[in-house]
Amino acid sequence: MNVIYPLAVPKGRRLCCEVCEAPAERVCAACTVTYYCGVVHQKADWDSIHEKICQLLIPLRTSMPFYNSEEERQHGLQQLQQRQKYLIEFCYTVAQKYLFEGKHEDAVPAALHSLRFRVNLYGLSSVELVPAYLLLAEASLGLGRINQAEEYLFQAQWTVLKSTDCSHATHSLLHRNLGLLYIAKKNYKEARYHLANDIYFASCAFGTKDIRTSGGYFHLANIFYDLKKLDLADTLYTKVSEIWDAYLNNHYQVLSQTHTQQMDLLGKLFENDTGLDEAQEAEAIRILTSILKIRESTADKAPQKTIFVLKILVMLYYLMMNSSKAQEYGMRALNLAKEQQLDVHEQSTIQELLSLVSTEDHPIT
Incomplete structure (x- = not known):
């Protein structure tokens, strides 16, 4: 420091x-x-x-600095705006990553920076401020500061109401955070209402099977799980798992077919990639490990569901170039398949995953 x-x-x-x-x-x-x-x-x-x-x-x-011409001055202003836009997104992503990792205190300064840059660039009444307000609200909830969270959410709601051009994605984020607020207040009826709206707007923006829609399903599943409505929770946890499986499997299949064959101009193998930013990777880890914990608590009743989540985590960490974690989850999946005496095809599928991971020499993150 x-x-x-x-x-x-x-x-x-x-x-x-x-x-x-x-x-x-x-x-x-x-x-x-x-x-x-x-x-x-x-x-x-x-x-x-x-x-x-x-x-x-x-x-x-x-x-x-002093510019010799109006053209130079405009160019300087454009560069300044580009720097601000970069910092808005960078600080936002860093704050998001902290939140998904449960580091709520660390998220606050980064979120405040994102908010200030937004104010400087767009003004105090712009809808562009809403994502930063929502980050600060979520951080406040994580710190147990419900009143402060409500203040940030009020600012976000008011800004959205005044706006004539608010995207479906922003509406989705607003309703998700309102859902989280009411979960913290144990008002599950209001929470379900807002999370249903989150899913609706996210589906309009990205589609029903997009990873950005899965967060709403996940939080809704948590509510049903807490209310002991286990069948509803199970259905939603399965849906979330399937969304992440489809997304990661698409990346995994492409890389598993080409990674050992194609070389770039420098003769180096192409790097694996999740296609996610750091915050989205942290969200994937949080969601999938949370579902895994629940699945493992009932593994004796539905071992296939536990193995399914374990295999998704293998793909995630493989694509994140963390072979150590990928092998750990792969071995857990294989051991469970053997303990439960699942069919040979299931075991061979896991073995293939482990074989691919073991051939890589990824740096452990």
């Missing part, structure tokens, strides 16, 4: 903390454009996002 120096603030100028907007007393020594109320919030910001974007903030928070 960089050293932070006490500020000598010019008279009449008010500098605010990056995390809480209280009067600032310190500045980051590396970029000299980011301020904090003290060491605690500086460290929180550094650990969350600042270390990753420290130097990128300098051109955004310093005066623009």
Whole structure:
């Protein structure tokens, strides 16, 4: 972490903390454009996002240079906007990844950065602010701060209501977070209503069998599971598993057929890839391991369902180039298949997966 120096603030100028907007007393020594109320919030910001974007903030928070022509000035403004758009998405993805990993405290500074860049680029009333409000609401829920989460969700709802051009994807995210709020309040009736709307809008935006729609099914399944409506929960968990299986199997089949045959111009094998960003990979891990835990609790009743999820996790980690985790889940699937004396075809399918993984020399992440 960089050293932070006490500020000598010019008279009449008010500098605010990056995390809480209280009067600032310190500045980051590396970029000299980011301020904090003290060491605690500086460290929180550094650990969350600042270390990753420290130097990128300098051109955004310093005066623009003098340009010789209007054309040069417009080009400079366009570059500035592109930097802001990049940081909006980067900070958003980082915050999302923290949330899927259960690191709610770490998600807050990254989400705040995404929100501020959105305000700077789009203005205070733009619907572009909604995704950042929803991140902050979800982080607040994870930290048990329900009232704060409600405030962020109110801002998001109000912004959506005022907007005449709000996408189905944004409506989906809003309803999903409202569903999570009502789950936290144990109001399952309202939660089901909002998650049903989440699924509807996500289906309109992406289709009913898209991984981005699966989150709504997953949270709805969790509600039914908590209410002991196990048949409904089982149906939805199966649907979520099938969506991820279809998505990953598509990538897996292409790579398993070409990975050992095709070479790029440098003579290196093409890298495996999930087609997901880091946040989506973290979401996949969270959803699938949660379903696996539930499946394993009833493995004696339906071992095939447990093995199905294990095989999906093998594909996921294989595509993430984590052969160690892929082998771990593959061996668990094979051992369960043998214990339950499942048919030879099922066991040979798992053996094929393990053989493919064992031939790879992936770096373990």
